[in-house]
Amino acid sequence: xxxxxxxxxxxxxxxxxxxxxxxxxxxxxxxxxxxxxxxxxxxxxxxxxxxxxxxxxxxxxxxxxxxxxxxxxxxxxxxxxxxxxxxxxxxxxxxxxxxxxxxxxxxxxxxxxxxxxxxxxxxxxxxxxxxxxxxxxxxxxxxxxxxxxxxxxxxxxxxxxxxxxxxxxxxxxxxxxxxxxxxxxxxxxxxxxxxxxxxxxxxx
Amino acid sequence: xxxxxxxxxxxxxxxxxxxxxxxxxxxxxxxxxxxxxxxxxxxxxxxxxxxxxxxxxxxxxxxxxxxxxxxxxxxxxxxxxxxxxxxxxxxxxxxxxxxxxxxxxxxxxxxxxxxxxxxxxxxxxxxxxxxxxxxxxxxxxxxxxxxxxxxxxxxxxxxxxxxxxxxxxxxxxxxxxxxxxxxxxxxxxxxxxxxxxxxxxxxxxxxxxxxxxxxxxxxxxxxxxxxxxxxxxxxxxxxxxxxxxxxxxxxxxxxxxxxxxxxxxxxxxxxxxxxxxxxxxxxxxxxxxxxxxxxxxxxxxxxxxxxxxxxxxxxxxxxxxxxxxxxxxxxxxxxxxxxxxxxxxxxxxxxxxxxxxxxxxxxxxxxxxxxxxxxxxxxxxxxxxxxxxxxxxxxxxxxxxxxxxxxxxxxxxxxxxxxxxxxxxxxxxxxxxxxxxxxxxxxxxxxxxxxxxxxxxxxxxxxxxxxxxxxxxxxxxxxxxxxxxxxxxxxxx
Numbered sequence: 001x002x003x004x005x006x007x008x009x010x011x012x013x014x015x016x017x018x019x020x021x022x023x024x025x026x027x028x029x030x031x032x033x034x035x036x037x038x039x040x041x042x043x044x045x046x047x048x049x050x051x052x053x054x055x056x057x058x059x060x061x062x063x064x065x066x067x068x069x070x071x072x073x074x075x076x077x078x079x080x081x082x083x084x085x086x087x088x089x090x091x092x093x094x095x096x097x098x099x100x101x102x103x104x105x106x107x108x109x110x111x112x113x114x115x116x117x118x119x120x121x122x123x124x125x126x127x128x129x130x131x132x133x134x135x136x137x138x139x140x141x142x143x144x145x146x147x148x149x150x151x152x153x154x155x156x157x158x159x160x161x162x163x164x165x166x167x168x169x170x171x172x173x174x175x176x177x178x179x180x181x182x183x184x185x186x187x188x189x190x191x192x193x194x195x196x197x198x199x200x201x202x203x204x
Numbered sequence: 205x206x207x208x209x210x211x212x213x214x215x216x217x218x219x220x221x222x223x224x225x226x227x228x229x230x231x232x233x234x235x236x237x238x239x240x241x242x243x244x245x246x247x248x249x250x251x252x253x254x255x256x257x258x259x260x261x262x263x264x265x266x267x268x269x270x271x272x273x274x275x276x277x278x279x280x281x282x283x284x285x286x287x288x289x290x291x292x293x294x295x296x297x298x299x300x301x302x303x304x305x306x307x308x309x310x311x312x313x314x315x316x317x318x319x320x321x322x323x324x325x326x327x328x329x330x331x332x333x334x335x336x337x338x339x340x341x342x343x344x345x346x347x348x349x350x351x352x353x354x355x356x357x358x359x360x361x362x363x364x365x366x367x368x369x370x371x372x373x374x375x376x377x378x379x380x381x382x383x384x385x386x387x388x389x390x391x392x393x394x395x396x397x398x399x400x401x402x403x404x405x406x407x408x409x410x411x412x413x414x415x416x417x418x419x420x421x422x423x424x425x426x427x428x429x430x431x432x433x434x435x436x437x438x439x440x441x442x443x444x445x446x447x448x449x450x451x452x453x454x455x456x457x458x459x460x461x462x463x464x465x466x467x468x469x470x471x472x473x474x475x476x477x478x479x480x481x482x483x484x485x486x487x488x489x490x491x492x493x494x495x496x497x498x499x500x501x502x503x504x505x506x507x508x509x510x511x512x513x514x515x516x517x518x519x520x521x522x523x524x525x526x527x528x529x530x531x532x533x534x535x536x537x538x539x540x541x542x543x544x545x546x547x548x549x550x551x552x553x554x555x556x557x558x559x560x561x562x563x564x565x566x567x568x569x570x571x572x573x574x575x576x577x578x579x580x581x582x583x584x585x586x587x588x589x590x591x592x593x594x595x596x597x598x599x600x601x602x603x604x605x606x607x608x609x610x611x612x613x614x615x616x617x618x619x620x621x622x623x624x625x626x627x628x629x630x631x632x633x634x635x636x637x638x639x640x641x642x643x644x645x646x647x648x649x650x651x652x653x654x655x656x657x658x659x660x661x662x663x664x665x666x667x668x669x670x671x672x673x674x675x676x677x678x679x680x681x682x683x684x685x686x687x688x689x690x691x692x693x694x695x696x697x
């Protein structure tokens with residue numbers, strides 16, 4: 001019986017880790033694409049020579065903000081609100097930059113913009129710290145995992161977007177937001193059903 | 205704020221969002237019906253103001269005026285220098301030694317360059333607030349080049365025998381998609397190749413106007429499945445899909461005389477559009493084939509062909525483009541006008557852009573101006589001498605012109621031995637000293653001066669609700685609300 005229980009606990013721990021990485025990652029990617037769409041950033045990208053500059057900012061930003069969010073954590077409610085406000089502020093910063101230069105964004109500034117727009121990963125990573133309850137070193141795997149998965153998904157979607165002749169961004173944004181919503185609703189549903197069945201919080 | 209109240213707020217937001225999402229699309233969808241798929245009213249079946257009963261628009265890709273006609277009509281290889289010296293000279297590099305010295309002539313046997321860095325940003329860097337000195341940072345050194353008669357002889361011959369505009373501008377400083385929209389709608393809600401959304405409602409395009417006035421038209425692509433911004437970015441185009449036809453249909457309708465009044469022939473997506481890095485010889489071959497088919501057809505005597513490009517493609521041009529109706533125009537691009545009524549060896553100095561072609565269509569079929577920019581654009585009327593109907597000029601394979609045997613010819617890949625300089629200049633159809641008109645000139649007529657009215661006074665791109673920023677913002681708020689609810693639940697445990 002003890003063996004079965006240990007196995008079950010391990011399974012729950014793996015599930016917890018996967019959930020705390022994958023759900024925030026897709027949420028982060030959804031936010032990035034929505035913010036790119038809404039800020040007008042998408043209007044200025046598309047040429048192959050911009051790819052390096054764009055991804056330099058995205059890779060650096062995703063890593064920096066994911067780890068920053070994890071370190072800041074979610075211990076206090078105001079930190080969560082501050083993280084959210086930071087993400088929103090980053091969006092408006094990019095919006096302001098792009099419009100103040102009339103969309104003429106050279107590669108250097110493109111790197112800056114793509115870095116800033118990944119500020120959304122700070123509150124997303126904070127969300128992950130709430131979900132995940134592992135030890136500190138193992139916990140670092142969470143922002144690392146969020147970053148790696150997000151960068152891969154962003155790259156895949158960017159390729160899809162380019163291959164379609166820069167025409168299907170709206171569909172991509174819709175798809176990402178739909179997947180995110182389903183994932184979040186499922187999580188919420190599982191939490192509510194656990195409460196009603198008397199199951200306690202996931203422990204590692 | 206406590207975690208309990210956070211949860212309540214989240215639940216309230218979620219419920220409100222669902223209510224809003226459930227109701228707002230209904231209103232939006234009903235808006236689509238009225239704006240995008242407008243009921244076509246057949247108002248009149250009018251005649252034409254000129255002998256032109258067929259306007260054929262041929263759209264090529266990505267070259268500036270100085271890139272293709274920079275040293276026209278000078279030919280260092282020519283055996284007929286005296287004729288060349290007597291031809292009309294446009295505003296080009298021949299009168300600007302400084303600019304010419306800055307550029308590189310593409311050597312004989314070479315018919316392409318590396319593709320200049322394309323895009324809104326690159327082209328604005330080239331433009332550099334009107335200084336035109338940013339090409340090395342923007343489009344790159346490959347943009348600082350020009351062709352000669354060795355490659356351009358067929359197009360130079362067309363210009364010599366018919367008409368060429370040297371004051372014709374791209375409608376914006378960007379790449380293909382917005383140019384396509386200006387080409388068929390006279391405005392663009394997008395600034396780059398991204399899109400749609402926003403779309404342009406079909407009723408706001410020239411096709412919508414032609415439908416409204418019961419004037420026949422056709423859009424011709426090599427492959428109708430190819431995504432062409434001039435068609436696919438028009439909202440509601442699926443209701444008019446019978447107008448989208450293939451190149452084969454174009455040739456058949458031309459040869460049997462059933463071609464619609466207005467035709468749009470697109471070369472894009474075929475390797476025959478002249479757009480770099482494609483070999484421009486393939487585009488010239490396509491052009492010669494199509495012109496030959498039209499010239500041999502029963503519609504020749506009532507046809508005007510407008511040939512132009514979907515942007516300057518990052519190639520240098522010396523003229524700082526003007527601002528028109530608040531729009532910063534792009535660099536000059538070539539416009540060639542072929543018609544039995546086209547003046548010979550004519551250079552038009554009229555300031556124009558693609559909206560001038562739309563204006564000509566509106567003028568010819570006595571319709572109101574499609575929109576304000578079309579209304580304000582000068583008409584290309586100076587190209588024509590309607591008192592004379594000329595016989596077609598033959599660009600014959602036997603004379604050495606690279607006319608393919610089929611429109612679907614295999615692309616030429618090796619051009620190292622090709623030099624077409626000997627084809628230029630051609631003997632003029634009418635001796636130059638016998639022409640009863642000036643060989644340069646301009647037109648100051650526009651639809652505004654004629655008071656014909658404006659069809660579309662409201663020019664805004666259309667974004668369906670489910671593709672709008674507002675919709676996505678709602679989804680994001682919803683996601684944040686659910687995430688907040690999740691956080692609250694975890695904390696309570």
